Amino acid sequence: MLKKGSKLNSILTGSCPRCQEESMYVDQNPYNLKNIYNMHENCSHCGLHYQIEPSFFYGAMYVSYGLTVGIGVAVFIISKLILGLDLITTFIAIIVGLIVLMPITARISRNIYINIFVGYDKEATKK
Template sequence: MLKKGSKLYSILTGTCPKCHNESMYKERNPYKLNATLKMNETCSHCGTRYKIEPSFFYGAMYVSYGVGIAFAVAAFIITRYFIGADSLLVSFFAIMGTLIGFMPVIMRLSRNIWINLFMSYDKNLDTK
């Protein structure tokens, strides 16, 4: 399912959207909060520039809203139907805990989705 060359591979692994050979981020662990969004300027393998234009990743804020909603809905369903909590207050705290706990992951996923909307895998770059 996660084959090199698919957009899903680049989105979930945070690799270069053109060659899928190198992480876009300086630190692979999103929970190192001082470096969560620090990115390399270019891919050292294929030379792709990640910031296509100034403020390019501001668009990822719109994506992050949708990703956050997906995480919140998942937390609600798990709390309500799998754990069996009948209280909306318990569901609310589960949603808030999920959104706070996964905030670095949501921010990175949003950036990965955003850049993959504008760039595609080039199999010719993989053989460089």
């Protein structure tokens, strides 16, 4: 489904953006909240250092903000405009949706952020 070498593949799978051979995360389950942000230091396949600079992933907070706004708007449209729920129920649905999707949003925002700066390198997959 997802073509290896595409940024979308790396973003959705959480794989190394350079070689896409292994997961960046120690625990692949984002709902294991104890290990949600635990990442490998480097890719064991191509050697990419994931923390490009100190506090690199603070920038992912801005990406996360955009994602949560998008999710909130989508849940609002679905619950209020499509399902016709009242305003209080709609806001409860938004809050529940954001809480349930928080681990995925946190990981996806990190994946998007590192993929902005690191691209796929076909030669890195041969190492």
